[in-house]
Amino acid sequence: MQHVVVIGAGFGGLNAAKALAGSGVRVTVVDANNYHLFQPLLYQVAIAGLDDDNIAYPTRAILRRLPAVRFRLGRVERIDPVARRVTLADGAALDYDRLVLCAGAVTNTFGVPGADTNAFGLKHLHDADAVRQHLLRRFEAAAAEAAAGRDIGTAELSVAIVGGGPTGVELAGGMQELLSRVLRRDYPELPVQGATVTLVEATDRVLGTFAPSLSDHALRTLRRRSVQIELSASVARIDPGAVVLADGRRIEAGAIVWAAGVKAAPLAAASGLALGRGGRIVVDERLRVPEHPEISVVGDIAATPDGKGGVLPQVAQVAIQGGRYTGRAIAAEVAGRAAPPFRYRDKGSMATIGRRAAVSEFPFGLRLRGSIGWVAWLGLHLLYLIGFRNRLNVLVNWAWNYLTYDHGSRLLSGEPPA
């Protein structure tokens, strides 16, 4: 029986494992975390709208129904394509006949000074937790200082977000609601009404990959909701408590989030395989490494060809379809059949701007905005969440937030940071 090792239990890895189950191969899925994370809703954890376990699901619970698929918790540190072996951080080695590499991406700060140390990323569950905890602790500290007689400035209650793509836009809309509808009521002793959410974008529009009319709609909606937007503003550095722009202006904020891009997971560089733009591993039209056809690479970590000379974007559908395709292709080859090349079906993109506001773009020019776009966004995100319990919990949380204008997940857990 051939042994297929799948690295990563994200969208790509899980879909590959599911497609391989019962196909006559033995599968080991390795992940550094024991859960599958639904990253599109990470920002809702950061704004205290959802809990961690609403958007993360135990990987073993997903895989246990699949024949001949096993899970191994561990971080892969090395890939040896010649020996066909991966080595984990705990020293264990796994030999493979086929490798499916789906290790995703990490935050890319593009070398901007201070971005790693003075801003939060938003890529992992601990990032979202850190943003929420930091914000709530800052408000508590400010309230304590206000009680002791100090004047609290609005800047230290403000939030700055770098990056006007879908993540930045969704976070900005959500943060504005958290400040104006929730924290303002929770902290009557603080000048929260003067606190701002500022979105900083280097190009001349937000949601740059969407149609210009949808970008304009998102921009107008955010501004109407009092989000400050700095367009064509490049960031020179991030100081503690301030985003410093190239023209010298400083945007003071108590919490700064860097949502300006991702690059391939570090395992790509450690693999010794050929890399393309953004450090992504170069693959052929069958999503395989040309010099090592026994290695398939899927999702954010791959430079997946779009068939027109470019590469596909780092979005969930590319990983989902690539994972499913790779699993089926390996199963076909093991059964002695040749697999056709990968064909990506663009299902569109969407971004929410907050309560009853979203933009969605589907194939054949179908565009939705406002409440209809928002309902489409809610429905599709629920559909793609894994686990009935998670779907139900998210639905109940959203209904509660919508009806009460409240964000229920505001607990400060763990030891306060030193």
Ligand SMILES: Cc1cc2nc3c(=O)[nH]c(=O)nc-3n(C[C@H](O)[C@H](O)[C@H](O)COP(=O)(O)OP(=O)(O)OC[C@H]3O[C@@H](n4cnc5c(N)ncnc54)[C@H](O)[C@@H]3O)c2cc1C
């Ligand atoms: C905040 C945010 C919002 C997003 N919103 C959207 C959206 O609205 N729509 C959309 O289409 N896309 C969205 N995306 C992008 C989408 O989530 C990714 O494209 C998708 O998750 C990629 O899937 P993947 O399988 O390649 O990687 P991932 O889903 O990131 O999975 C990678 C897995 O590999 C594991 N891993 C990494 N390195 C190692 C290692 N060395 N050893 C073991 N395991 C390892 C990780 O723990 C992880 O489980 C968003 C991303 C973020 C961060």
